[in-house]
Amino acid sequence: MNLSTDENNSEFKTQETTGAAYLAAEGFFEQLKSELKGITKVHDRLILTDQPLQKSYWAQNIWQNPIIIPIKSIKDGAQKLKAIQRNWNLYSFQLHRRAKLIQESLPYVSCSPIQFPSPPPKGKLGSWTLLDSNIILASPECSSVFPNGEVHFIEDKEGPPNRAYLKLQEALMAIGTLPQPGDFCLDFGGSPGGWAWVLQKLGATVLSVDRSPLDPKIANLPRVQFEKKDAFSFVPSYVKKTSNKVDWIFWDVICYPEKTFEWISKWVESDFCKNFIVTIKFQGNNDYKISEHFSKIPGSKLVHLYQNKHELTWMLTKDTI
Ligand SMILES: C[S@@+](CC[C@H](N)C(=O)[O-])C[C@H]1O[C@@H](n2cnc3c(N)ncnc32)[C@H](O)[C@@H]1O
Structure with a gap:
């Protein structure tokens, strides 16, 4: 993934990147890392690559077509994400407060546990993160329709004997x-x-x-x-x-x-x-x-x-x- 944004470019254009990004499940980072080629950067559990979509068994969510979006402010960040699509989920690895404020300016996306059986949520859920205070990395298309690939069910504490x-x-x-x-x-x-x-x-x-x-x-x-x-x-x-x-x-x-x-x-x-x-x-x-x-x-x-x-x-x- 080529992450160089031209910060001197006064128009601050959104740029496509060349590679997909992969989010590891907690505790299984090494397994994911060892199956990926062309790793350019690691942000906690998020692995950026310069290769097109690769086969991955261990990714919990794949950011299929990430783009770099330079932003001038929290409001600007939220507007630029909203201009792409409605539903976004934050993966926060740094600048947590600023990232949270941007996410809170976006339309609400429910993360409530779901009842089984029910079909998976319809519609796209994009993922985004702050690479620095003025640069968003965002992927409108992701492999999972759940926030960071986490599938939470309403639990039954009585019926089943274990989890x-x-x-x-x-x-x-x-x-x-x-x-x-x-x-x-x-x-x-x-x-x-x-x-x-x-x-x-x-x-x-x-x-x-x-x-x-x-x-x-x-x-x-x-x-x-x-x-x-x-x-x-x-x-x-x-x-x-x-x-x-x-x-x-x-x-x-x-x-x-x-x-x-x-x-x-x-x-x-x-x-x-x-x-x-x-x-x-x-x-x-x-x-x-x-x-x-x-x-x-x-x-x-x-x-x-x-x-x-x-x-x-x-x-x-x-x-x-
Ligand atoms: C992770 S537990 C299964 C949990 C179970 N699926 C549930 O829903 O409660 C793994 C099970 O594999 C069983 N097991 C291991 N080797 C086996 C074998 N050769 N034949 C039958 N059961 C075996 C163990 O006795 C153990 O109960």
Whole structure:
């Protein structure tokens, strides 16, 4: 990204930059940095590059076409942003007070937690920051419609046994389709039952498989069954013996990513299930190469969700291919 603005230019023209910018999820800056080329500058969690849009699994939000906007005052900054579009979200890494005053002069954008299930917010949300007191870096187009890519749901403190349900809710929103009443779901690594809770609430039937039991309040829910078994034994030929269809496979098993890939490949090849949500859990910091193998599976998506920890989520729905 060429950040040189001609500050002597009396017209203070907005300038296009040559590269996209990438916002790391908190705690996962190094993972993002190592997958990007042409890094020109780092502003806390925001990485600027001089390259066109690059593939990134770890970015929480991608500023797809940032522009540099010289400003004369807070009011001028707000006016220039408003002239581009209505909705803007501030990523503030310095000059916090000045940046906040500009943001407060812009139309209100709701950051309230959302109810699940509901479709993602419609409309564009741009991102901007202050590079210095008189220069805004702004991207009208971003990869996420959520402020800084943070997806917050209204939480249920009673029903689910843990917070893992939030990760599944975010994944289902990202994949853009939901299990339907009557669908049969296999939920591997299902204990204590956060994902099963989400799935049965949607009306689907769930068979959770884990070496540890489900929380009794989940095990007793209608449409939830449990088998205490090794998830890896559920290969397509084994499942076909007892089930005439599998609509969804959910996988949240703690294991080596290579093992997950080998197992999931059998299922994708079998064509016996059309929809998959799989977490790939990394142990060290040097085992990310497998990500490429997952991402090459046709029609699939590989992302670091806001609710993900040291893991990526791989998703595939064959209905959209
Ligand atoms: C992150 S927890 C799953 C949380 C769960 N998805 C939920 O919503 O509550 C990972 C689970 O993987 C299970 N697990 C690890 N290896 C397994 C295996 N080979 N077969 C079945 N379950 C396994 C663990 O027992 C653990 O319950």
